[in-house]
Amino acid sequence: MKHNSNQTPPMLRMENVSKTFGGVAALSHVDLDVHEGEVLGIIGPNGSGKTTTVNAITGFIRPSGGRIYFKGKDITGKKPHKIADMGITRTFQIMRPYYSLPAFKNLVIPLFSPRARRTGGWRGGGNLGDRKTIAIDILEEIGFERDSYIPFKTTSTLPTGYLKRLELARCLALKPEILICDEIFSGLSMSEIASMVPLIERLQDDGITIVMIEHRLRELFQVANRVMVLNFGEKLVEGTPEEVMADDRVKEAYFGSEKIEEVMTYA
Amino acid sequence: MSKENRRKERIDRGIKVRSDGLYALLSWREMAYLIAPRFILIAGLLALPLLMPGLYWQRVISIVCIYAMVAISFDFLAHYVGLVCLGGAFFIGVGGYIAGIFNAYFGMPPLVTIPLAAIAGGGFCTLLLLPCLPLRGVYFAIVTLMYPLFMARIIEAFDLFGGTDGILGIDSFSSAFVEQYFVVGILLVFLFGLRRLVNTDMGLIFTAIMDNDQAVRASGINITHYKALAVFIASAMGCLAGACLTHIYMWSGISQFALDFSILPIAATVIGGAGTLAGPVIGCLILVPISELLRDFGTLRIVFYASILVAFILFRSDGIMAFAKRKYEQIERWTQV
Numbered sequence: 366m367k368h369n370s371n372q373t374p375p376m377l378r379m380e381n382v383s384k385t386f387g388g389v390a391a392l393s394h395v396d397l398d399v400h401e402g403e404v405l406g407i408i409g410p411n412g413s414g415k416t417t418t419v420n421a422i423t424g425f426i427r428p429s430g431g432r433i434y435f436k437g438k439d440i441t442g443k444k445p446h447k448i449a450d451m452g453i454t455r456t457f458q459i460m461r462p463y464y465s466l467p468a469f470k471n472l473v474i475p476l477f478s479p480r481a482r483r484t485g486g487w488r489g490g491g492n493l494g495d496r497k498t499i500a501i502d503i504l505e506e507i508g509f510e511r512d513s514y515i516p517f518k519t520t521s522t523l524p525t526g527y528l529k530r531l532e533l534a535r536c537l538a539l540k541p542e543i544l545i546c547d548e549i550f551s552g553l554s555m556s557e558i559a560s561m562v563p564l565i566e567r568l569q570d571d572g573i574t575i576v577m578i579e580h581r582l583r584e585l586f587q588v589a590n591r592v593m594v595l596n597f598g599e600k601l602v603e604g605t606p607e608e609v610m611a612d613d614r615v616k617e618a619y620f621g622s623e624k625i626e627e628v629m630t631y632a
Numbered sequence: 633m634s635k636e637n638r639r640k641e642r643i644d645r646g647i648k649v650r651s652d653g654l655y656a657l658l659s660w661r662e663m664a665y666l667i668a669p670r671f672i673l674i675a676g677l678l679a680l681p682l683l684m685p686g687l688y689w690q691r692v693i694s695i696v697c698i699y700a701m702v703a704i705s706f707d708f709l710a711h712y713v714g715l716v717c718l719g720g721a722f723f724i725g726v727g728g729y730i731a732g733i734f735n736a737y738f739g740m741p742p743l744v745t746i747p748l749a750a751i752a753g754g755g756f757c758t759l760l761l762l763p764c765l766p767l768r769g770v771y772f773a774i775v776t777l778m779y780p781l782f783m784a785r786i787i788e789a790f791d792l793f794g795g796t797d798g799i800l801g802i803d804s805f806s807s808a809f810v811e812q813y814f815v816v817g818i819l820l821v822f823l824f825g826l827r828r829l830v831n832t833d834m835g836l837i838f839t840a841i842m843d844n845d846q847a848v849r850a851s852g853i854n855i856t857h858y859k860a861l862a863v864f865i866a867s868a869m870g871c872l873a874g875a876c877l878t879h880i881y882m883w884s885g886i887s888q889f890a891l892d893f894s895i896l897p898i899a900a901t902v903i904g905g906a907g908t909l910a911g912p913v914i915g916c917l918i919l920v921p922i923s924e925l926l927r928d929f930g931t932l933r934i935v936f937y938a939s940i941l942v943a944f945i946l947f948r949s950d951g952i953m954a955f956a957k958r959k960y961e962q963i964e965r966w967t968q969v
Contacts (some may be wrong), residue, residue, distance in 0.1 A: 423850065449852035461847040463840045474840045475851035477833050496833055539852055 376401045382431035391417040392598045404575045406585045409595035415578045423455045424448040450480045452542035456532035464521040472500035475538035484540040507534045526557040543574045550581040640964040681812035696920045697815040701873035703897035703912030705866040711907035713862040714842025716773040721780035721893035723870020727753040731875035732799035732884030746875040753871025758864040765859045784889035798885020905951025
């Protein structure tokens with residue numbers, strides 16, 4: 366399961382990326398490599414620049430400095446749909462489903478995109494003639510019960526757990542190469558998170574490179590191969606979950622003076 | 633059959649399956665239940681010109697159809713794409729002038745100038761609206777409200793195309809019969825075409841852009857492209873309506889950029905039911921004749937007109953169409969237990 370890829374060139378590389386909003390430095394000089402097939406966790410206290418990192422990678426904001434490369438190609442400042450078209454997809458921390466549509470029609474939109482038409486959607490298959498059926502197939506795989514009414518219900522009536530899965534499904538419909546999950550566990554119950562963890566592991570087995578931003582450290586450390594810690598927009602530590610957990614600076618930044626193991630029991 | 637083993641049941645319960653658009657029909661009666669409202673609308677619109685007494689009221693029906701085309705284009709843009717466009721007069725005016733120019737200066741017949749005005753006008757309006765497409769909600773509304781005023785002032789200031797006199801000597805339709813059935817036919821094509829369009833996968837993209845444009849961008853879809861396409865569809869419809877208006881009045885001038893053409897379609901959409909497409913047509917069928925009937929009252933007309941609008945908003949705020957749909961779905965029949 367654990368993946369070691371120090372030799373291969375990185376799939377996604379951030380070089381010296383900075384972003385300032387007015388006078389506030391949300392990100393300053395962050396370097397990051399994401400290797401093919403790994404699960405990278407990004408953690409940090411609130412306001413440490415995690416979501417800004419995602420927005421910079423996916424083109425929703427233009428970095429003030431630095432460059433971002435995907436498979437050696439410079440994607441700095443490209444439009445969000447161009448970057449999604451290349452295979453970097455993201456979920457949103459504040460979920461963004463199409464509330465007025467039924468759940469399965471939510472997936473017709475990504476399946477209509479140029480990338481899905483090229484790749485044939487999640488699981489390929491080429492023929493996208495019947496997008497609604499393919500949408501229901503994807504929803505079933507992601508944990509919507511097929512023979513229930515749930516895929517047909519209007520999205521605004523669905524509980525948070527399904528909305529989070531719908532966010533994931535929207536990304537998967539594009540057949541992504543890199544999947545960026547922005548706090549996919551937050552707001553879920555313990556049992557919902559417990560069912561989400563094997564899903565993430567399965568996606569890694571399917572060959573998707575995953576970047577996860579999380580506050581739920583225990584579950585993140587279960588799935589992550591490598592963890593980066595951000596604090597005040599700067600990279601604090603990068604390493605395996607064990608190394609990060611043992612690092613004194615992380616404890617200091619994240620938990621004050623408390624011991625990380627103690628906090629982990631509540632997390 | 634005694635009354636004990638019978639009960640009342642709503643007809644639509646049996647035939648609606650899971651989601652909208654999927655039906656399970658078991659009999660001709662159920663089929664008729666679905667078809668009846670559509671049939672009444674089509675047959676009613678086609679019969680209207682024949683039922684009208686005199687040329688004056690037949691002309692009113694043509695004007696109703698022209699307003700209705702603008703109204704459904706507004707409804708489509710506002711409630712299926714999320715672009716609240718107050719530029720109905722802009723579309724009417726551009727379409728009217730293009731038809732007028734090609735007819736009066738180049739001698740093309742109405743059946744050529746009207747499609748030409750739709751395509752060329754749609755392209756022209758889309759091109760001018762392109763810079764506003766990143767705007768949303770009320771900001772888009774305000775900017776589009778400015779466009780017809782802008783066009784009217786340019787034509788006035790530079791004395792283009794006859795200046796304030798407008799273009800005179802434009803051909804009319806070959807007969808009143810052709811005129812009425814042309815506009816009624818086009819209106820029906822637009823109405824059912826748009827209803828079909830919003831249910832296709834591409835129509836879903838438009839709805840998704842209205843709901844959540846950031847998520848559409850994150851799905852790898854260029855939203856500006858689809859917004860421009862929607863604006864082209866709507867403005868081509870508006871321009872076609874304007875071209876018909878020019879040939880009906882045999883004149884095109886800056887009063888085609890008057891704000892009436894922006895505001896009345898919106899009032900009709902509110903009255904008829906927003907987001908229903910058929911609603912705006914019904915709204916126009918009510919509002920335009922009322923405004924004609926009130927002509928006898930001179931300037932008081934606008935007072936009555938406003939009172940009727942307020943009354944509708946107070947008592948039927950969700951629109952006639954939503955009300956009628958609810959009542960129609962509540963129709964019951966006796967079934968055996």
